[in-house]
Every structure is written in C-alpha cells, then in structure tokens.
Amino acid sequence: MSVTEGAPKLYASREPVFPKRVKGRFRNLKWAIMAVTLGIYYITPWIRWDRGPALPDQAVLIDMANRRFFFFWIEIWPHEFYFVAGLLIMAGLGLFLFTSALGRVWCGYSCPQTVWTDLFFAVERWIEGDRNARLRLWKADWDFKKFRLRITKYIVWLLIAVATGGAWVFYFADAPTLLRDLLTGQAAFIAYATIAVLTATTFVFGGFMREQVCIYMCPWPRIQAAMMDEQTITVAYRDWRGEPRGKHRKAEDAAEMGDCIDCMACVNVCPTGIDIRDGQQLECITCALCIDACDDIMTKIGKPRGLIDYMALTDEANERAGNEKISVWKHIFRPRTILYTTLWSGIGILLVVMLFIRSEIDVTVAPVRNPQYVMLSDGSIRNTYDIRIRNMSHDDSTFRIELAADDVLRIELEGTNQLTVDVPADTIQLQRVYVTARPEDAPASAERTEFRFWVEDLRSTARTYQDTTFFGREPE
Amino acid sequence: MTDQKIETSNEQVLQEGDPNTTGHVWDGIKEFDNPMPRWWLWTFYACIVWGIGYTIAYPAWPLINGATAGLLGYSTRAEVAADIAEVDAANAPILARMEEVALGDITPDANPDLYAYAVQGGAAIFASWCSQCHGSGAAGVQASGYPNLLDDDWLWGGTIDDIHLTISHGIRNEDDPNAHYSEMTAFDEILTNDEIASVVQYVRNMSGQEAEATLASAGEEVFLNNCAACHTDQGTGDQFLGAPNLTDAIWLYGGSEEAIEYTVRYSRFGVMPPWSADASDAGRLSEAEVRAVAVYVHSLGGGE
Numbered sequence: 001m002s003v004t005e006g007a008p009k010l011y012a013s014r015e016p017v018f019p020k021r022v023k024g025r026f027r028n029l030k031w032a033i034m035a036v037t038l039g040i041y042y043i044t045p046w047i048r049w050d051r052g053p054a055l056p057d058q059a060v061l062i063d064m065a066n067r068r069f070f071f072f073w074i075e076i077w078p079h080e081f082y083f084v085a086g087l088l089i090m091a092g093l094g095l096f097l098f099t100s101a102l103g104r105v106w107c108g109y110s111c112p113q114t115v116w117t118d119l120f121f122a123v124e125r126w127i128e129g130d131r132n133a134r135l136r137l138w139k140a141d142w143d144f145k146k147f148r149l150r151i152t153k154y155i156v157w158l159l160i161a162v163a164t165g166g167a168w169v170f171y172f173a174d175a176p177t178l179l180r181d182l183l184t185g186q187a188a189f190i191a192y193a194t195i196a197v198l199t200a201t202t203f204v205f206g207g208f209m210r211e212q213v214c215i216y217m218c219p220w221p222r223i224q225a226a227m228m229d230e231q232t233i234t235v236a237y238r239d240w241r242g243e244p245r246g247k248h249r250k251a252e253d254a255a256e257m258g259d260c261i262d263c264m265a266c267v268n269v270c271p272t273g274i275d276i277r278d279g280q281q282l283e284c285i286t287c288a289l290c291i292d293a294c295d296d297i298m299t300k301i302g303k304p305r306g307l308i309d310y311m312a313l314t315d316e317a318n319e320r321a322g323n324e325k326i327s328v329w330k331h332i333f334r335p336r337t338i339l340y341t342t343l344w345s346g347i348g349i350l351l352v353v354m355l356f357i358r359s360e361i362d363v364t365v366a367p368v369r370n371p372q373y374v375m376l377s378d379g380s381i382r383n384t385y386d387i388r389i390r391n392m393s394h395d396d397s398t399f400r401i402e403l404a405a406d407d408v409l410r411i412e413l414e415g416t417n418q419l420t421v422d423v424p425a426d427t428i429q430l431q432r433v434y435v436t437a438r439p440e441d442a443p444a445s446a447e448r449t450e451f452r453f454w455v456e457d458l459r460s461t462a463r464t465y466q467d468t469t470f471f472g473r474e475p476e
Numbered sequence: 477m478t479d480q481k482i483e484t485s486n487e488q489v490l491q492e493g494d495p496n497t498t499g500h501v502w503d504g505i506k507e508f509d510n511p512m513p514r515w516w517l518w519t520f521y522a523c524i525v526w527g528i529g530y531t532i533a534y535p536a537w538p539l540i541n542g543a544t545a546g547l548l549g550y551s552t553r554a555e556v557a558a559d560i561a562e563v564d565a566a567n568a569p570i571l572a573r574m575e576e577v578a579l580g581d582i583t584p585d586a587n588p589d590l591y592a593y594a595v596q597g598g599a600a601i602f603a604s605w606c607s608q609c610h611g612s613g614a615a616g617v618q619a620s621g622y623p624n625l626l627d628d629d630w631l632w633g634g635t636i637d638d639i640h641l642t643i644s645h646g647i648r649n650e651d652d653p654n655a656h657y658s659e660m661t662a663f664d665e666i667l668t669n670d671e672i673a674s675v676v677q678y679v680r681n682m683s684g685q686e687a688e689a690t691l692a693s694a695g696e697e698v699f700l701n702n703c704a705a706c707h708t709d710q711g712t713g714d715q716f717l718g719a720p721n722l723t724d725a726i727w728l729y730g731g732s733e734e735a736i737e738y739t740v741r742y743s744r745f746g747v748m749p750p751w752s753a754d755a756s757d758a759g760r761l762s763e764a765e766v767r768a769v770a771v772y773v774h775s776l777g778g779g780e
Contacts, residue, residue: 012511209515216513278493370613374626374777377724379684384626384777414775415584434777439725 014212016138017273019121020131020265024292033109034118042163045170049073054394054425062172066426074355077392079362086351090344097340099227101332103234107220107285113205113213114285116164117271120157120206127153131268157207158199165198211272214285221282230313231331235286237266237277237308240320245277259303266290266308276308361399362390363455365466368432372471379439383470387431389455391423397459398422401433404452408441409470420458435470446472574764579636582771591771598772601765605751614776619730621746626777629726632656633715634780640770644759646750647718651758655750658718663702664741671698676736682711682723685731 049059049072056063061070069076069084076083098105107114128134128149140146169191170178181187182195205213214221228234242260260277267275269290272283276290294308312331319325368384376382389399400420403411413419414432423429435451443449449470456463490497490506500507531537534546545551570593577587584591603612609622616624623631632642642656649655663672678695681687700709706719713721720728729735729744750756752766761769773779 009511011514011517013514212513212515216516368613370611371615371624371626374615374624375725376627377629377721377726379725382626382777414777432775432777 015273017211017271018131018134018138018268019271019289020268020293021125022269022289022292022296024289024295026288026292030109030118030287030289034115037110037112037115038119042167045167045175052394056174058174060171061174064172075392077390079390080358083351083355086347090347090351093340093344093347096227097337097344099224100229100232100340101337102286103228103232104220104224104284104286107214108287111285113218114271114287116160116202116206117210119160120210121271123156123160124153127156154207157203161199161202161206162195164202165195168198169194211283214272215283229336231334233310233312233328233331234280235276235284235288235291235308236280236311236313236316238306238311238316238319239277239279240316242277242307259298259307261297261301263297265293265297269293359462359464360392360460361455361457361462361464362392363453363464363466364388365453365468367468373473375473376436379444380436381439381444381471381473382434382436385433385435385453385468387433387453387455387466388428389421389423389431390428391425391457393457393460394425395459396422396424397457400456400458401431402454402456403435404454407451408437409443409449409451410436410438412436437470437472443470444472447474448472571762571764574767579640579767579770582636582767594768594771595775597765598768598770598775601761601769602772605760606769609748614773619727619735621729621744623728624726625773627726628778628780629721629724630715630778630780631718631720631728634774634778636770636774636779638715639773639779640767642748643766643770643773644750644752644755646756647748648745649747649750649756649758652750652756654755656718658706659745660706660719660739660743661702662741662743667698667702667740671695672737672740675699675703675740676733679711679722679736680731680733683725683727683731684723 044060045058047059048057049070050057051070056070058070059072063070067078095106124134128137137146137149166182169182173191178187178191182191209217239258242258244256244258245260245262246257247261266277267273267290269292270276271287271289272285274281274283276284288310291308291310295305298305298307310328312326314331315326364387366386366388368386372383374382374384387401391397391399398420401411401413402419403409411419412434413421414434421429421431433453437444437449443451449472450467451470453466453468454463455465494508496509497506498509531544532546533548534550535543536546537544570590573587573590574582574594577590581587582591582594602610602614606614610616610625611622614625616622618624628634630638632638632647641654645652645655647656648659650657667675674691674695675698676695677687677691678693678699681689681692681695699707699711704711706717707713707722708719711722713719725731727735728746729739750759751761751769752763753759753761754763
C-alpha cells in the first residue's frame with residue numbers, strides 16, 4: 001500500500017480539460033442523440049394541436065393558471081396527478097433498469113448536463129480549434145486574437161444559453177404569444193426571471209463548471225454504485241491485454257509488451273479528464289468516446305479493436321481464464337433487469353388503462369358531519385351532503401342528482417326545487433344536498449344506513465354513483 | 477471463516493496515486509483526504525459577502541428595542557398592511573353591492589356571484605362571532621337554550637328578513653328598542669303544584685310525547701287560561717312574540733318532564749347580543765357583514 005506523499009492541499013483549482021475531437025460509432029450515436037433531444041426540447045412548444053375554440057391549441061402545455069396539463073390528445077387535471085406520480089415512478093425504475101444493465105448510460109448520452117456541455121465543446125472547437133490549439137490559446141498571453149476568440153465563443157454560448165432558458169418558458173404559455181410579449185417587453189416578470197436564471201445556469205454549467213457538476217454537484221455518481229453489479233456493462237480497459245503499456249520501439253521486444261502503446265488518445269478525448277486505464281471511477285460518465293479514440297489507434301497499428309470496450313466485470317475473469325466471450329445479452333438479461341422491466345411495463349400498462357377508463361364525470365360526496373343529523377319540527381331526520389360535480393367535458397352540462405327509485409329517503413337540493421345542477425364546462429360545482437328520513441321510516445332511527453347517490457349527465461346520459469351513509473337519531 | 481479473513485476481505489486496498497486518507501475508517505472503508513475544489517471555496521466566500529450585504533439591506537441585528545431597520549426599509553408588517561389594503565380595495569365593490577341589493581335578491585339565481593360571496597364570507601363571520609353559542613356547525617347546543625339554526629323551527633321567524641332583523645338587533649336586548657323582546661311568566665307562585673304537573677303532561681301530549689292521560693286532560697284548562705295567550709289555543713306558538721311552537725318535535729330547552737316543569741315554574745330568558753354597528757353601539761359588524769351572515773344562516777337548510 002503506497003499513497004502519494006507531500007503536504008496536503010486544502011483546495012484544488014480546477015484542471016482545465018481540453019477534449020480532442022474524435023470520430024467513431026459512439027461519437028455518431030452521441031451526435032444523433034444530441035440532435036434528437038435538443039430537437040424535442042426546442043421544437044415541442046411550437047407544435048399546434050386543435051382542441052376547439054375554448055382551449056389552448058398548443059400540443060404540450062403546462063397551464064399553471066388554469067391548473068391543467070395538456071399533452072397532445074391527453075388532458076390532465078390536478079386531481080389526476082397520480083399520472084405524473086406514475087410517470088415519475090416509471091422514470092425512476094427506468095433509471096434503475098438502465099443503470100443495472102448499462103451503467104451510467106444516462107450520464108453518458110442523455111443527461112442535459114452532458115448534452116449541453118457536448119454542444120458547448122463543439123462550439124469551442126469550432127471557434128478556437130482542436131485540443132492543441134486550445135491548449136496553446138489557454139497558455140498564451142492576452143492579445144487581440146485571444147480576446148477576439150474568447151469573446152466570440154462567449155457570445156455563441158450566451159445565445160445557446162438564452163435559447164435554452166427561452167425554450168423552457170414556452171412550455172408554460174402559448175408559445176407564439178409569449179414570444180411576441182417577450183420581444184416587446186410585455187411578458188410577465190416571472191418569464192424574464194426564469195429565462196435569466198436558466199441562461200445563467202446553462203452558460204456557467206455548460207461553459208465553465210462542466211465535469212465539476214458531475215463530480216461534485218450531482219448525487220447520481222454516488223448512487224450508481226448501489227445500482228451496478230458485476231454483470232453491469234460499463235466502459236473498461238482490458239489491462240490484461242494492454243499491459244505492460246509502452247511505445248513499441250524497435251529496441252524493445254514487442255512480444256513482451258501489451259497492446260497499449262500509451263498514446264494517451266483515450267485521455268485526450270475524455271470530457272472529464274480522466275484515464276480510463278485506472279479502472280472504474282467516480283468521474284467516468286461512460287460517454288464511450290475513449291472507445292472510439294482507442295479503436296481508431298488500434299486500427300492504425302493493426303491490432304484488434306476493443307482494447308477499451310463496453311464490458312462487465314465478469315468478463316475480466318472470463319477472458320483472463322481464456323474462455324469464450326460472454327454474449328452481451330447474457331449480461332443484460334438477468335433476473336434483476338427482467339424484474340425492473342416487468343415493474344416498469346406493469347406501471348406503464350396500468351397508466352394507459354387508467355387513461356382510457358377515466359370518467360368524464362367526477363363526483364365526490366362529502367357528508368356534513370357537524371352535526372351528524374338535524375331533527376326537523378315534524379320529527380324527521382335530515383342529513384346534509386356536499387356533492388362536488390366536476391364537468392371535465394368541454395361543454396356546459398346539467399346533472400341530475402337522485403336516489404334509487406325505491407329508496408325511502410327523500411332528497412332536496414339547497415337553493416332550488418329541482419334535482420338538477422348546471423355545471424359549466426371545465427369547472428367544479430359544489431351543491432349542498434339534503435336527505436331526509438320521515439320519523440316512521442327505518443333510517444330515521446337506525447344508527448347508520450348505507451345508500452347511493454346517482455348522478456346523471458343529462459347531456460351525455462352518462463351515469464355514475466357514490467355510496468355514502470345516512471345517520472339516524474341516537475337510540476334513546 | 478476466521479476473524480483474520482473477514483478483516484482482510486473488508487480492508488480497502490489503496491493504490492499508487494491515491495490521495496492521503498484522513499485516518500477515519502468505517503467498516504474498513506477509509507476516507508480519502510481529497511482537497512475541496514477551489515470554486516467551492518469562492519462560492520463559500522460569495523455566500524458570506526451576500527450574508528453581510530443582506531444584514532445591511534434588510535432588518536437583521538437584534539437591538540434592545542427592536543432590530544436594525546436595514547437600508548431598504550423593508551418590513552413584513554408593512555407588507556401585510558399593504559396586502560390587507562389591497563384585499564380591502566378589491567372587496568369594496570362587492571361589499572357595496574351587498575348593501576345595495578335587496579336581501580331577497582341575494583340568491584343563486586338572481587345574483588350568483590354575490591350569493592357565493594355572501595355564503596363564503598358569512599361562514600367566516602359565523603365562525604368568528606356566532607359559533608361560540610351556536611356551534612361551528614350551527615347546530616346550537618341541544619336542550620340548553622342555544623338554538624339549532626339548521627332545522628325548520630324558528631322562534632322569531634326564518635325568512636331572510638327575519639334572520640337579518642334578529643342578527644342586527646339581537647334578542648331581549650334592552651338597549652335597542654328594535655330588538656325582539658318578550659318574557660314568559662314564571663308560574664311557580666301563580667299555579668299550584670297539581671296545576672303545573674297537569675299542564676306539563678298536557679304539553680307533552682300536545683307534541684306527541686308520552687303523557688299521563690288523566691293529568692293531561694286536566695291540564696287543558698290550565699293551558700287555555702294561562703298559556704294560550706302567547707302559545708295560542710292549539711299551542712302552535714307565535715313568532716311575533718317569540719313564543720315557541722309546543723306541538724313540534726323541537727325543544728329549545730329539552731322536552732322531558734323535568735325540563736318542561738322547570739320552564740313553566742321559572743320561565744326562560746335566552747338572550748343574543750345585537751350585531752349591527754348601525755343599530756347599536758354594542759354592534760361589531762357592518763351592514764354588509766350582517767347581510768352576509770344572514771344569507772349564510774338562511775342557506776343552512778332551515779331558511780324559509
């Protein structure tokens with residue numbers, strides 16, 4: 001056991017990272033995922049969806065003022081928040097599934113921090129050049145050229161950052177209207193404040209904090225250790241094949257050397273500035289760019305690709321023993337991932353079923369229990385109920401509240417002689433209802449009697465019911 | 477497995493290039509002594525600067541009387557006062573309408589917004605000022621003289637105007653000439669014990685309760701001579717006098733023999749304060765508030 005000696009430093013300044021451009025299949029996959037995720041993010045608020053004159057025509061809209069969430073043909077009310085809870089549970093299980101099967105694949109490909117940092121790297125490379133040029137610029141004294149390049153880079157970053165913060169607010173209001181208001185200075189303060197905060201975070205996190213966010217601020221690298229096991233596929237270095245590493249000089253006996261020529265290509269492309277050859281580590285976001293870089297070198301020197309590769313811990317023992325390669329699918333299909341998939345799809349199917357069977361009428365009955373009952377002058381016993389009818393259809397409607405035809409109980413509605421309630425479109429109407437038992441009827445003297453309210457939507461003729469309890473007078 | 481083996485299997489193996497450890501060990505896991513990132517330190521300093529600036533800008537440092545005021549002159553009390561003024565200003569138009577619109581027109585059909593406002597606002601006023609006697613659910617206190625406002629039996633009338641009058645001026649309130657006032661005679665020294673016993677049975681019989689038949693028939697003459705002037709010959713009472721209906725199932729002070737006998741002998745004298753500030757110096761509520769609470773009480777199921 002040996003550790004580095006020397007006086008301990010209390011604070012370490014950030015080592016700047018200058019990742020080199022890389023080409024390869026994982027880089028291409030990352031470009032594709034970046035295009036898709038950013039495309040979805042920026043374009044979604046502008047998709048229109050016709051819902052009729054009374055409702056917004058934005059396909060995806062979180063309407064805070066009216067407490068409604070629109071998603072294409074789906075409309076979620078606040079009382080249906082369990083759909084959102086269900087989606088969050090699915091997101092959680094999905095993260096468990098992908099992490100147990102593929103390690104930090106979320107971090108490497110689709111985390112917004114990764115995607116935007118990658119975009120900022122692309123801008124940086126486009127303006128300041130590749131790794132060596134950027135290193136030189138960093139070390140160079142401040143002159144006009146450095147100033148010009150830096151300012152250009154910051155301006156482009158800032159434009160991306162403003163667009164990022166700007167796109168976010170369009171999810172919360174009608175996008176074309178909000179854009180016009182934003183440009184004419186008429187939008188709400190909260191819109192400008194949100195854009196300002198998100199612009200600042202995008203600019204700072206994507207341009208300057210970068211891997212520091214992943215290493216010091218994000219909890220996921222800490223949690224992942226509990227999610228991964230020896231079958232999890234992650235980015236690893238075949239040190240049994242690569243070591244001892246070294247430049248293959250003629251003087252040395254090439255047969256004694258491993259395949260790694262210590263060219264540092266894997267280190268130079270790493271966006272978090274680590275050496276994958278040290279083994280699995282906290283800083284690795286498994287973006288697989290080192291795989292592309294190494295494969296490129298291996299092809300050039302005529303060695304087999306895959307010195308750095310996606311593999312599981314069990315592969316090491318297996319390959320050292322000289323056994324046949326374990327199929328990737330064998331790593332992925334195991335009880336744990338199958339269980340996660342089952343749970344994930346189970347909840348998904350449940351949500352879809354709930355979505356299709358949900359009723360357009362929603363009735364709640366709240367018995368007024370202060371007091372439990374009132375005795376009227378003729379000795380009748382009256383109970384009071386607060387019935388809330390939610391009309392989720394987009395048309396005004398009239399609802400009839402009644403009891404079963406053979407019920408001995410009598411029903412009356414507060415403030416009207418009718419048994420009908422008008423409920424405007426998209427609203428909840430509270431109606432106080434009185435239910436009375438004549439003194440000679442059984443419910444008047446029974447401690448409790450179960451009965452049923454029937455509610456009928458007279459427009460659609462849909463019927464629903466709610467069971468509740470009638471309290472009679474206390475036995476003397 | 478030996479202890480030795482467990483120890484070695486749990487031992488964390490440090491490698492070349494690892495940082496120093498702090499010397500802390502939990503379950504064999506050693507804590508690396510990694511340095512803090514420097515930006516973290518600057519963030520910390522920035523927070524300190526922000527904190528100092530905050531205590532200068534806002535009220536912060538406690539003094540013997542109060543605290544430093546802060547350069548911005550911010551005060552939560554002033555903010556609350558401004559909020560209250562804003563709410564009052566927003567309520568002013570509907571409160572003005574509450575006083576103008578005829579009471580009978582504050583209904584769900586004629587003025588739905590005003591009605592909803594009156595019921596909600598009246599409920600809040602009721603909870604503050606009325607619930608002490610009438611209960612938070614307006615059910616009164618059974619057989620104790622605090623009337624149940626949910627039923628259909630009203631001593632002084634149950635129309636919206638009757639309720640409004642009662643709330644405004646109170647009951648048996650000698651300072652206000654418009655208040656409801658009546659007083660039942662205490663018959664303890666006027667009637668004999670036998671007469672009292674018989675009229676109690678007569679009254680119980682009148683409301684359909686169990687009664688001793690001989691006494692009850694003897695009580696009829698006593699009732700007609702002494703009670704009918706206010707309670708009427710049939711015993712149905714008179715809302716103008718606040719004389720209760722004795723034939724129904726509702727008894728303000730209880731319908732048992734003991735309770736009725738007590739009422740006949742010693743009388744009852746329930747009071748209610750006047751609430752309208754316009755009608756009485758003792759009143760605490762504005763006309764709009766009295767109207768709102770009247771609409772609320774009228775909406776509870778007993779309103780006529």
